Amino acid sequence: MSTSSISGRMRRFAALVRKESYQAMRDPSTTLITFVLPLILLFLFGYGVSLDVTRTRVGLVMEETTPLTQALAASFQASRYFSVTTRQDRRFFEEDLVNGRIRGILVIPAHFTTDYAAGRRPQIQIIVDGSEPNTANFVQNYAQGTVANWERQRQTLIAEEPSAITVEQRFWFNPELTSRYFLVPGSIAIVMTLVGTLLTSLVVAREWERGTMEAMMATPVTAIELLIGKIFPYFVLGLAAMTLCVLLAVFLFGVPFRGSILALYALSATFLIPALGQGLLISAVTKNQFLASQLALISAFLPAFLLSGFLFEINSMPTVIQWVTYIVPARYLIPSLQTVFLAGDIWLMFLHSMAVMLLIGGVFFVLAARSTRKRIG
Amino acid sequence: MTSIPDKTELVRLSGVTKRFGGRSPALDAISGSILGGEITGLVGPDGAGKTTMIRLMTGLMLPDSGTVEVLGFDTAQNPAAIQASIGYMPQRFGLYEDLSVQENLNLYADLRGLPKNERTATFDELLTFTDLKRFSDRLAGKLSGGMKQKLGLACALLKKPRLLLLDEPGVGVDPISRRELWKMVENLTREGIGVVWSTAYLDEAEACNAVLLLNQGKLLFSGKPSELTARAEGRVFKVSGMSGRKRQVLAKLLDQEDVIDGAIQGEAIRIVTGNSALPDILPAGDGAAVVPAPPRFEDAFVDLLGGGPGGRSKLAEAQQTLPAKDDRPVIEAKGLTKAFGDFTAADDITFAIRRGEIFGLLGPNGAGKSTTFKMLCGLLKPTAGEGRVAGFDLRRDAASARNQLGYMAQKFSLYGDLSIGQNLDFFAGVYGLSGQRKRARVALMNEIFDFGRHAGQSSKDLPLGLKQRLALACAVMHEPQALFLDEPTSGVDPITRREFWTHINALVEKGVTVLVTTHFMEEAEYCDRISLIYRGRSIALGSPDALKASVVSKDNPDPTMEDAFIALVERSETGAKEAA
Known part of the structure; x- marks a missing residue:
């Protein structure tokens, strides 16, 4: 029978892909999810969200003015972590701290110089706004660090010979520890999750809602042709969205790209398999756009965000949650992508990630194909 | 493919039962067959099991018990073979709204494996057949209901099927397109194609070659519709020339032992009796006359269901009679106009409804009935014109007006x-x-x-x-003083419809004023006056009898409401052309 012949199969497949591409091009929501949303996300992570703290505003109170305290004040002013306003009296700052205009008050006490001269450890008082624990911690640690630095430098100056051992930190691959460098590659994974899972689940669910799926199924098309014909255009769109993100990351945000294009595409293409599979599975089960979008956000977008090591360190999660992260495909993509950008090609790591993503994708596809058999009820 | 002689059996249903969840079955032990070369009506109210039955025939759904054989193949064993040679148009046409007419045709041609060298001719034939040639570049979403319907049909016909399954093709389509569609389908049956046409409209059922009549999942009748209609032969009468109020007369007649069904028909009353004796028309008064009338499919359906309800409405009996304070109209529309952008949904609609009158807005879906309706309920602000309910101006006093009206919205x-x-x-x-x-x-x-x-x-x-x-x-x-009913009985079974109208008729007798929208021609006959709404304009206004009388011609001495509608639409279109 001609319906099962290879040429019939190819023709039907081509027809489905063509139809899907026309629809994707004409549907504004596709453009929105594929190109506008990634831009917004990238700009958010590129400019808005930075996990580095710089120029935190603090008040510095100098209860005495001596060359010694001026030297310490100068090192606070020189620090790129603080933006310092100096006053003689702490009462100047109390209201500012309460109102949140500054994040902390650093007090160099009146007896600082005498204590220091007497060889006692110099003490400075740090008052922080405890309602924001992260910032408070940060102010406290960096203030202590600045004092320690200042002290060490002073000793070096005083001592005839520099001390034998100094600690010098050096960060490989991201020497300045710029969080943008690892946030931007990570957000590419988020964008592909959006296109692969959210968009795909929406367009399949829409076919069920509009009754076109039913009309399709009553033709000689097979379930596999329907599935592949549906996802192929979104596979291409996913890679297009990824390419856009990479170009922006490299040329606009100056993120280094040390790996190969081949590795980038191999990883991304592999990641799209579980992402698309999950989208298909969701829409096949719900057959409703609203439910599909909710499920896609909760089961794909949020895990890619929270459980992938993108924003939060997996090693510091509770053990049970750590187990859960093993089934989040983004968990495998994000470190590999970060490596491609910041370190270069490490194929052993990539192949391992790709193998796991393929496995997860395979499971999704089998489940999706089972629930998209050509039956309605 | 061998040529198919007429009237071969294309579908055989044997003891088919399908259940969804634990409730009563959607289809209960149905057996029957569908022949080639004719239109088989799958008839029944909403929820009767029509769509389920069609899906079973496509092989997209399997029965819980029993078998469905289509074109000689069992749907459970070989759905692919069936799907290769049927055409199926689901309820929402199965069109891609963001593809153009031609792109939809291309898609289905590829999916159905229509050979490349046959395409030009086939497309040409189908586009001519459906009169869509001028619109081949238009997006399917931008077509009117009737045009979508025809395109859906064209897609289902691309590779000439042996069996064509149409799920409620008459819904949401204006009567003119519906007639055209019917003619197209009739032409197909001449080539031996078997057509299944599912419908809740009993006038469509009457026109089919054969029907399967379903109600609540049970098969009530299978055979020629005329066979069923004949069962009511000699038991249908038309009472005219009454001296009392017609709705009171109807209520009294319905309360008689041997009257099983009755309805207002313009100024007359149609009744069906349990036996062929002439009914006692004493309640109709001295001048009344009773003559036998030809039975309709609906009469026989009601009979099959055990007859309609009596004429009493406890609802109306509990209602206080609304005294007529003055003779001002209860509902008034003066030049009501609503424009959405450059599209005028309702254009200069004017009417006044007296106390105790039933006024109908009749027209196809999308004609502007609901828009007019919503303006009169104060739900939509008119672009121009004014509306009053119980004396309250809807622009200034919408809340007071709404307190005086009861609203029954479309669907549930x-x-x-x-x-x-x-x-x-x-x-x-x-x-x-x-x-x-x-x-x-x-x-x-x-x-x-x-x-x-x-x-x-x-x-x-x-x-x-x-x-x-x-x-x-x-x-x-x-x-409330006024009742607004938006498509109140679409899709319900005739008994429920009768019961509903018994209440409405009795309420009207108590002085309640009713505004009803309907696309159901039969229902229009229950109204005192109707306004025909077509493409946003009121093209005619008058009593059902007067409207029908206005289109009487030699060819059609006794037009139906639908005939009148079509003739008046055509008349208004030629009028518009001459004016332009």
């Missing part, structure tokens, strides 16, 4: 997750009833509509007829 718009009792309580509260009066009214509704047994059930799980009663109960809870 009550809270599905609330029980009957909770819905009644809620609507009583919304209409400002409280304390003793609220308790009394809710108790009364429960008694009148016999909700007792179902009171605790979620209303979304109720049978359609009960839902409809509940919707009416909620709309009349506060004894």
